[in-house]
Amino acid sequence: MKRLYYVLVENRSGVLMKVAGLFSRRCFNIDSLAVGETDDPNVASITIVSSGDATTLEQIEKQLNKKIDVIKIKTFKESESISRELVLIKVKYNKNNRKELMDICEILHAEIVDISKTLMTIQLCATPDKIALLMQMLASIPVVEVARTGTLALQKCHLDQ
Amino acid sequence: MTGADAMVKCLEEEGVKTVFGYPGVAICPFFNSILQTKIKRVLVRTEQNAAHAASGYARSLNTVGVCVATSGPGATNLITGIATAYADSIPLICITGQVETTLLGSDVFQEADITGAAESFVKYSYLIKDVNDIPRIFKEAFHIASTGRKGPVLIDVPMDIQNAMIQRFKYPQEVSLRTYKPTIKGHAVQIKKVFKELSRAKRPIICAGGGVILSGAKELLKDFSHKYGIPVVSTMMGIGVMPTNDPYYFGMVGNNGKAYANRAMNESDLLIMIGARVADRAVSQPDLITENKVLIHIDVDPCEIGKNVGPHIPLVGDISAIFEDFKNHDITVDYRLWNETLNRYKDEYVVNRDINADYPDPAEIVSKLSEEMDFNAIYVADVGQNQMWSCNYHIVKNGIFLTSGGMGTMGYSIPAAMGARIGSNRQVVAVCGDGSFQMSMMELATIKQHDIPVKIVIFNNGYLGLVREYQDKAYKGKYSMVDLTGSPDYSKIAAAYDIPYMKITSPEGIRKKIRAFLKDDKTAILECSIDPFCFAK
Numbered sequence: 001m002k003r004l005y006y007v008l009v010e011n012r013s014g015v016l017m018k019v020a021g022l023f024s025r026r027c028f029n030i031d032s033l034a035v036g037e038t039d040d041p042n043v044a045s046i047t048i049v050s051s052g053d054a055t056t057l058e059q060i061e062k063q064l065n066k067k068i069d070v071i072k073i074k075t076f077k078e079s080e081s082i083s084r085e086l087v088l089i090k091v092k093y094n095k096n097n098r099k100e101l102m103d104i105c106e107i108l109h110a111e112i113v114d115i116s117k118t119l120m121t122i123q124l125c126a127t128p129d130k131i132a133l134l135m136q137m138l139a140s141i142p143v144v145e146v147a148r149t150g151t152l153a154l155q156k157c158h159l160d161q
Numbered sequence: 162m163t164g165a166d167a168m169v170k171c172l173e174e175e176g177v178k179t180v181f182g183y184p185g186v187a188i189c190p191f192f193n194s195i196l197q198t199k200i201k202r203v204l205v206r207t208e209q210n211a212a213h214a215a216s217g218y219a220r221s222l223n224t225v226g227v228c229v230a231t232s233g234p235g236a237t238n239l240i241t242g243i244a245t246a247y248a249d250s251i252p253l254i255c256i257t258g259q260v261e262t263t264l265l266g267s268d269v270f271q272e273a274d275i276t277g278a279a280e281s282f283v284k285y286s287y288l289i290k291d292v293n294d295i296p297r298i299f300k301e302a303f304h305i306a307s308t309g310r311k312g313p314v315l316i317d318v319p320m321d322i323q324n325a326m327i328q329r330f331k332y333p334q335e336v337s338l339r340t341y342k343p344t345i346k347g348h349a350v351q352i353k354k355v356f357k358e359l360s361r362a363k364r365p366i367i368c369a370g371g372g373v374i375l376s377g378a379k380e381l382l383k384d385f386s387h388k389y390g391i392p393v394v395s396t397m398m399g400i401g402v403m404p405t406n407d408p409y410y411f412g413m414v415g416n417n418g419k420a421y422a423n424r425a426m427n428e429s430d431l432l433i434m435i436g437a438r439v440a441d442r443a444v445s446q447p448d449l450i451t452e453n454k455v456l457i458h459i460d461v462d463p464c465e466i467g468k469n470v471g472p473h474i475p476l477v478g479d480i481s482a483i484f485e486d487f488k489n490h491d492i493t494v495d496y497r498l499w500n501e502t503l504n505r506y507k508d509e510y511v512v513n514r515d516i517n518a519d520y521p522d523p524a525e526i527v528s529k530l531s532e533e534m535d536f537n538a539i540y541v542a543d544v545g546q547n548q549m550w551s552c553n554y555h556i557v558k559n560g561i562f563l564t565s566g567g568m569g570t571m572g573y574s575i576p577a578a579m580g581a582r583i584g585s586n587r588q589v590v591a592v593c594g595d596g597s598f599q600m601s602m603m604e605l606a607t608i609k610q611h612d613i614p615v616k617i618v619i620f621n622n623g624y625l626g627l628v629r630e631y632q633d634k635a636y637k638g639k640y641s642m643v644d645l646t647g648s649p650d651y652s653k654i655a656a657a658y659d660i661p662y663m664k665i666t667s668p669e670g671i672r673k674k675i676r677a678f679l680k681d682d683k684t685a686i687l688e689c690s691i692d693p694f695c696f697a698k
Contacts, residue, residue: 010340014288018280025281055467062464068285068305068341 002031003057004049004081004153006074007064011037011044015069019046022067028052028060032085032128034150043071049151076155083153086125087134088113092142093120104137119144164292165190165323167330168256169198171299174332177227179203179218179583181211183238185231187271188258190323192229203583203611206603208235210576212242212313213601216251217580220563221539221587223377225252225307226580232258233271236317237278241570244282246313248567249398250375252306253313254299255283261321262290276317284312292325296332304336309343310462311375343461347478347486354474355433356490358455362431364499365391368414368443371398371566372436372460373480381484382435383407390496391433392503394422396443397552399436401562405555411503415443417549417697421506426450428502433457436480439469440567459483520692521665523547523620526675527554527592530618533675535588539563539581543574543593546626549697551592560587572600578615579608588616588682595621595648605658608684616679617686619651622693630696651688661685 009015016035023030031049038045050060061075093101105112105122108130114121124134128151135146162170168191172180179201184192195202205211208230215226226246230239236257246253259265260272276286285305287298295318302314359365373382379402386393386409394414395402403410412419414426426432432454439447439458447470450456458465458472459480466475476483516522527550531540542551542564555562563581565573575598578591593601598619608615620626629643655662663685665674678687 014276017277021280055471059464059468062467066462066464068338071340 001053001057002049002051002078003060004047004076004078004083004151005060005064006076006153006155007046007048008038008071008073009044009046010069010071011042012069015044016046018067018069019048019064022063023048023050023060026059026063028056032150034152047150047152074155076153080156081153082156083127083151084125085128085131085149085151086123087131087146087148089122089124089134089138089146090119090144091122091138092118092144094118097141101141104134108134108137110134162327162330163190163194163323164295164318164325164327165194167292167295167327168299168318168323169194169200170330171296171332172200172227173198175225175299175303177225180227180229181205181214181218181580182229183208183211183231183235185233185235185258185271187232187260187320188229188235188256188323190320191256191258191318201583203579203607205576205607208238209242209572210601210604210607212239212246212253212255213570213573213576214580215253216242216246216249217541217563217577218584219251219253219580220577221561221581221585223375224584225254225303227254227256229256230258231271232260232275233273235271236275237273240279240282243279243313243315245565245568245570245573247282247284249371249565250311251313252311254302254306255313255315257315257317258323259288259317259319262319263321265319276315279315282313283315284310286315286317288317289319289322292322292327295322295327296330300333301336301338304338305341309341343479344463344477345479345482347459347476347483349486351474351476352483352486352490355457355476355487356492358431358457358474359389359391360492360494362455362494363496364429365431365433365496366425366429367391367393367433367435368396368426368437369393369399369402369435370396370437370443373399373402374436376436376461376480378436378481378484379403381481385484385487389492389494390500392425392496392500394425396437396440396566397564398566400552400555401557401560403557404559405557409500411507413552416445417442417552419510419553421503421510424506425503429454431455431457433459434472435459436461438465444470514698515696517692517695518668520695521668521671521689523550523689523691523695524554525668526618526620526665526671526689527551528556529672530590530592530675531556531558533672533679534558534560534590536560538588538590539578539585541574541578541581541589541591543591543597544569544571545594545597546622546630546695546697547592547594547597547620549627550620571597573597575601575604575615575617578617579604579613582613582615583611588679590616590618592618593620594626595619595623595645596625598651599645599648602654605654605660609658609660614682614684616684619686619688620691621648621651621688622691622695623648624693626695627697651686655686663687665689
């Protein structure tokens with residue numbers, strides 16, 4: 001089972017280490033992790049995607065809550081979330097695959113953000129699934145470098161909210 | 162006022178009477194400032210024992226223990242003591258000196274990232290970077306260490322911060338920690354459910370852990386058990402929750418516990434775990450324990466509930482507060498038949514131990530020792546076979562039983578006994594093996610220097626007995642690294658420190674020797690030459 005943890009923490013040095021250390025010490029998985037400041041400069045948000053059985057997922061939430069630097073945790077399933085990842089992919093192109101690359105980008109709404117004679121950089125900001133799909137589509141093309149953020153997520157708004 | 166003066170002032174504000182420590186340059190400003198106060202300073206002989214001594218002190222008074230070490234190796238030496246306290250939820254404040262703020266991270270002499278290294282063994286830690294934060298941080302640290310699930314808090318103070326001038330010292334009256342609010346009061350609905358289950362149950366049992374003692378709920382537990390006639394068993398950390406001869410107390414559970422205590426727990430239809438972690442040594446198959454019974458789990462730490470076993474009724478809160486709330490309920494129950502059954506199991510229980518008649522029996526020594534000890538004495542067991550004999554044969558009257566339960570740290574007993582004696586001023590007996598004695602025997606100097614009267618019993622069998630026992634079973638008697646040949650002559654060790662020494666070598670006259678050993682309130686060592694091949698059970 002996959003679970004998303006949106007964790008608000010005190011924005012102090014060493015807090016990320018404490019949170020990440022908790023995961024490694026207790027053998028919890030980290031599928032992805034993203035950190036950033038929030039609207040309040042004293043508060044940072046850590047978005048963690050983890051997986052495990054129900055007991056583990058519950059323990060993760062409890063153990064995170066126990067950390068004194070953790071202010072608040074929201075836990076939700078992927079289906080209850082709006083989640084996005086950003087990926088930058090630098091690929092080698094030539095006149096034979098250039099058209100194909102452009103087609104893939106167009107279909108998946110990816111952008112070409114940089115280009116030289118033989119290299120181009122593709123950017124996609126989308127759900128983790130869609131990013132995985134882009135990576136699959138690019139399987140036959142020589143990829144030079146990939147940089148990818150972790151998943152960022154917020155709980156979906158309820159209609160009556 | 163310097164930062165160091167402020168640190169000392171904070172300790173005074175918190176009512177600290179004793180600190181255990183070991184100096185080094187990086188903590189010298191603090192040890193200089195403390196000279197102006199009445200706080201007792203106990204110089205141990207290695208930093209680890211400063212933490213153990215602070216732990217014994219804290220546990221003997223149900224207060225916070227304080228230990229102080231320098232940067233680098235001083236700080237890293239503390240870690241085992243901190244981890245030991247963390248595993249048993251003992252409230253400690255561990256103060257370490259640190260290199261100057263501007264040098265942090267540059268690997269200068271005696272620099273160690275102690276807040277990083279100790280992270281998984283502390284409840285919380287601070288690295289002070291502004292001298293004006295000292296009062297707030299100390300206030301918070303004492304609050305965090307001593308509330309909720311208690312535990313060690315580390316404060317790392319760079320030397321320049323200790324020497325810096327503080328603008329205005331004002332010790333805060335209250336803490337404001339938006340993220341730390343332990344649950345004290347149990348949920349009313351859950352408490353109602355407890356009584357509903359109790360009225361339904363035919364065979365209820367309480368399994369009490371160290372949390373009951375830490376919460377200061379011993380008397381409340383006893384009253385509750387007596388009021389309804391609910392039998393009680395305990396974990397190792399729970400030993401002492403009730404006097405051993407209490408009619409409703411049925412001993413320690415677990416691998417190393419009493420068979421009738423385990424049987425009582427297994428045959429119960431309602432198990433109330435209170436302040437216990439359902440740890441592997443107490444409950445070897447936690448998933449099976451709920452098969453035929455209702456499980457109520459009461460703990461101040463919500464993480465412990467459901468970690469090892471999923472309870473039917475979780476109840477989070479401070480144990481004392483919960484027992485106080487229990488007083489507002491009243492039900493009529495009759496568990497006499499169940500108690501009769503358990504008493505029968507207890508009476509039928511025969512100790513099935515192989516005893517070599519040529520040697521004194523450690524079990525007999527432990528029980529006679531506890532019979533002869535003061536009514537409110539403190540018994541400190543070390544780790545190893547001695548701990549097993551202590552758990553099973555020590556008779557708690559109205560005293561305290563201390564040991565390193567969660568971490569199982571060898572060498573705990575002597576420093577913890579020192580701390581317990583300084584704290585409580587009661588009779589304190591440390592019981593160790595020859596292995597664990599040698600891990601802390603340097604503290605005999607501390608005992609002499611500060612005139613701390615503790616009685617030390619050494620079970621000498623020339624082996625690391627519990628490991629040897631394990632190798633006996635797991636490797637068919639192929640021993641490796643357990644032979645303690647080369648150990649000193651303990652009478653000479655005692656003489657070197659000018660400590661009275663006695664010896665038990667035969668099964669005869671044990672009581673007489675114990676009486677002579679305990680006759681005065683002075684430090685003494687009693688060596689017991691036991692069968693090198695005896696087993697813990």
